[in-house]
Amino acid sequence: MNQPENRDEEPFLGSTPPREEVRTDLPNAARMYDYYLGGSTNFAADREAAEAGSAAVPHAREYAQANRAFLQRAVTFLAENGVDQFLDLGSGIPTVGNVHEVARQSNPRxxxxxxxxxxxxxxxxxxxxxxxxxxTMTLADIRSPEEVLSAPGVSGLLDFDRPVGLLAVAVLPFVPDQDEAREMLATYRGACAPGSHFVLSHISALSATPQQVAAAEEVMARTPTPVRWRPPHEIEELLAGFSVVDPGLVPLPRWRPEAPVTEDEVNIANAYGAVGRLDG
Incomplete structure (x- = not known):
């Protein structure tokens, strides 16, 4: 990709503000996640569905918080290893400690x-x-990789001839079909240069019972974004094509923790995470 000159002088390249009607009467996964993280960009329908999710699986907030902490550790790891551009798929509503804030602690550019x-x-x-x-912030469906990769806020900002940090944190449960998820990720992987990294986290039963998982999936089935909890072997399939760095695919709190974690903290997170590297 040919990069524009004087990139620091460029205007904002995100998509134009969406014109479609925003349904605030239907719960939405991004706004529910914002509620779990203590944000304010959510509505009554989102809060009601989020509380129903907490009733189904008692540690929904801990799950959201574990994902956010994992994202911050993984982005720091990438930035400290020379990755200076990131594509955050399904980024949701910005909160404190988002990707650009974390990455720029290591590289302000x-x-x-x-x-x-x-x-x-x-x-x-x-x-x-x-x-x-x-x-940039782009309005696009990550299930359409070609649309995402060609969007001005992506193609005009990132140079895919150089390593990219591809982030899919807590978003792949919303692509419930396994084949679709694998094919989608293969397209993104094919657009990345050697040295790129893939950051993945995914909800999975650790402390949750099968009955709780079924109840949680039922809650989300009543929203526009149904989810699928995946067992570890299915999550591992989504890392195809990448060399997984230490410590591998592990419960989120065990991925390079900054302080000792308890078994209870590990289990209530109900999620696994990994970082993979694209070799040449």
């Missing part, structure tokens, strides 16, 4: 392209980001 298909998340992010150089 790091570039981040956020992508989400939820209009409220995108509009809110665009207002927060404004004209911030080197950061």
């Amino acid at each position: 790091a570039r981040v392209a956020y992508v989400d298909h939820e209009p409220v998340a995108v509009a809110h992010a665009q207002r927060l980001l404004g004209e911030l150089s080197g950061v």
Whole structure:
């Protein structure tokens, strides 16, 4: 890809503010996640569904918090290993400690392209980001990789001839078909240069019972974004084509923790995570 000159002088490259009607009467996964993280960009329907999810699986907030902490550790790891541009798939609503904030602690010139298909998340992010150089927010469905990769906020910002940090944190449960998820990721992987990294986290039963998993999936089936909890061997399949770095695919709190973690903290997170590297 040919990079534009004087990139720091460029205007914001995200998509234009979405014009479609925002349904605030239907719960939405991005806004529910925002609620679990203590955010304010959510509505009554989101809060009601989030509380129903907590009733089905008692540690939904801990799951969201474990994902956010894992994202921050993984982005720091990538940035410290020379990755200076990131594609955040299904980024959701920006909160404190988001990707560009974390990456720029290691490299102030790091570039981040956020992508989400939820209009409220995108509009809110665009207002927060404004004209911030080197950061974009694009309205697109990650299940259409060609659309994402060709979007101005992605193709105009990131140089795919150089290593990219591809992030899929807590988003692949919303692509419930295993074959579709694998094919989608293969397209993204094919667009990345050697040295790129893939950051993956996924909900999976650790402390949750089969009955709780079924109840949680039923809650999300009543929203526009049904989910699938995957067992570890199916999550591992989504890492195909990448060399998984130590410590491998592990429960989220056990991925390079900054402090000792308890078995209870591990189990209530109900999620696995890994980072893979694309070799030449």
